[in-house]
Amino acid sequence: MKRSVILTLLFSVIAANAYAGYCVSGKRGLKTSAMINRYLSDLADNSSGFAVVGSVGTTGGSGTEKGKKIKAILITENASWNKDSGKPTVIITGAIHGNEWATPEVCLGIAEYLLENKDNADPARDDKGLLINGGAGQGMKTTAESPIVPRITSIKQLLKTIQVIIIPVFNPEGYDYSHTQEGKQSYYGAGWRPNRVDQMALMPEERCYREDGTLYEKPPTDAEHCFLADYDDTASDGDLEEESVIVCESVDRKSISLFAPELSVASAEMFDAVYSSTDPSRVVCVSGERRVWKEQWSADDDTIDLAGALQEGYLQKAYGVDLNRNFQYKWDVVDGQKHLFIRTRSPSSRMYRGNGVISEQETHAMEKLVAERNVVALIDYHAGSTQVLYPYAYSTRARVEKNILGGKSDYDVFRRVSEKIASLLNRHGGKDTSIIGYTAAQNYNETSVGSGVARDCYYETEGIAAINIEVHDRRYTYEEAEYMKVVPEICKTNVPGAIWFLFWAADLGNRAPD
Ligand SMILES: [Zn+2]
Incomplete structure (x- = not known):
């Protein structure tokens, strides 16, 4: 013992x-x-x-x-x-x-x-x-x-x-x-x-996608360009709601509007809704810039003057690639990932996949x-x-x-x-x-x-x-x-x-x- x-x-x-x-x-x-x-x-x-x-x-x-x-x-x-x-x-x-x-x-x-x-x-x-x-x-x-x-x-x-x-x-x-x-x-x-790589330098121009996920050679000039955006209501003691809305820029590039703000961006329905709009027609686009919609802009029929918005900080630099979306295998999946399409291709998103495989x-x-x-x-x-x-x-x-x-x-x-x-x-x-x-x-x-x-x-x-x-x-x-x-x-x-x-x-x- x-x-x-x-x-x-x-x-x-x-x-x-x-x-x-x-x-x-x-x-x-x-x-x-x-x-x-x-x-x-x-x-x-x-x-x-x-x-x-x-x-x-x-x-x-x-x-x-x-x-x-x-x-x-x-x-x-x-x-x-x-x-x-x-x-x-x-x-x-x-x-x-x-x-x-x-x-x-x-x-x-x-x-x-x-x-x-x-x-x-x-x-x-x-x-x-x-x-x-x-x-x-x-x-x-x-x-x-x-x-x-x-x-x-x-x-x-x-x-x-x-x-x-x-x-x-x-x-x-x-x-x-x-x-x-x-x-x-x-x-x-x-x-x-x-990571923190500056995306503005890497994607200075807009890229727009067709509904099947392929890239337009040049952004179409007869459609509104719609982007993933952040919603800033900090002026009324709210938060900066990131990746929460879609903002569309008018065909004449003179005004911007919130697209279907009642829909969640995470849904595949949003993707389909953008492409099913006909008057005007709309397409999903991305660029090396982050778009920020300010809450106080929402009063005027949700459409505001682009020049004024730019002065108030509508466009900012986008930073960073989600490294766990940048690897080469199945980098470009569209099937079954409609709900992620806008995010993974938008440089302003936390899930951005990068400018190319292993970029x-x-x-x-x-x-x-x-x-x-x-x-x-x-x-x-x-x-x-x-x-x-x-x-x-x-x-x-x-x-x-x-x-x-x-x-x-x-x-x-x-x-x-x-x-x-x-x-x-x-x-x-x-x-x-x-x-x-x-x-x-x-x-x-x-x-x-x-x-x-x-x-x-x-x-x-x-x-x-x-x-x-x-x-x-x-x-x-x-x-x-x-x-x-x-x-x-x-x-x-x-x-x-x-x-x-x-x-x-x-x-x-x-x-x-x-
Ligand atoms: Zn993780």
Whole structure:
């Protein structure tokens, strides 16, 4: 009896020491991308050769501001950027959307956990002492329906087998801007999501679309040009309601009017309504400018003089591309995405897809990184729900069809791996109800689709087992005190799921190249 008590005590002490040191960064409060980069360097400096920091690219910059370096930490035994060992590689990215502030901390937590346990040959455990790869080594007979159980259980063995490249802030421009007062307030207080590239310079002229989604060679001169716009009622103590109305510019370009203000822009009906109008006829157009309708203009039959509106700030510069709509696979989808058409093609929208596939330096950097390395799997962290998402994002009906992930079908593997991760995250069971109840799904909130999404592209063009993990339900940015309280909890919940995924991904390294 005494012996078991001693052993229990001893185990608690070891467990406390071994796992005291992850998800500590979040407790230090809000931080800029530069602060995160310094922290990465500190981690690498104290890693005994298990980690190195490098830049994987530079952002495009904003206006006169120079671009920012996109920093990554590479973690493996004998870590090096120059001598790629050819080891199977897993990439983990955070803050592809600038406002998703918990995601860089989850990335840092994973790095902290790996480095804390780099010499630990025992089966990996979470901060509650639970085994992360619990089913391993039990000699179960494997069938198509039995749980997926990775071979590796310890971090020491993991870091001999694979290398992990962690990019906590993939979109440093958008992330840092979302920490400014203006950036934090944008999109109804959800915060700034895209990068910060000036779109005015890239699209100085209007582009107009036909109803089938194809581009007019020249904007038609016999139709009203209708644009996605913001609605500014700040003069009467309201908000700036972004992307909430459509504004049409008259055929003679002398006046502007609100189009069907009772309709929601999010609806496919709006798209159809624009094209079904005949007197005058109307078309959907976009340009590198943001259009802002002022509430006080609404008095005069909703039609006002364009010259006067211009003087009152109707046209402003548009900034930013949603990097998670800029990847090459299914970038130009129209079918089933009518409700997103105006948004994804409008430079003023938070969901703007960019001026072409891989037009952004961030997406280009990622394409280069995956082309250079033997990347087998990837996690892209997001916020806004508690879900583990797998390809395809572009459709709710189309299913992945390859069979390269070592199971019955890739769709089946993705589903089961995502369900396993969700169950590990739920096992952690935080007290905060906004960070429990993780589910696995193909589409965000089961229904939402998006074109040019990173996970679809990584899987389809590079055969990478790419998933998204959404870490916080309906939340993006935080006040400092809440951040210090809830973000470490989000991190603690998510790290075990990521570690299990790394164990699983290590087995993908054995598959035959496709
Ligand atoms: Zn996101």
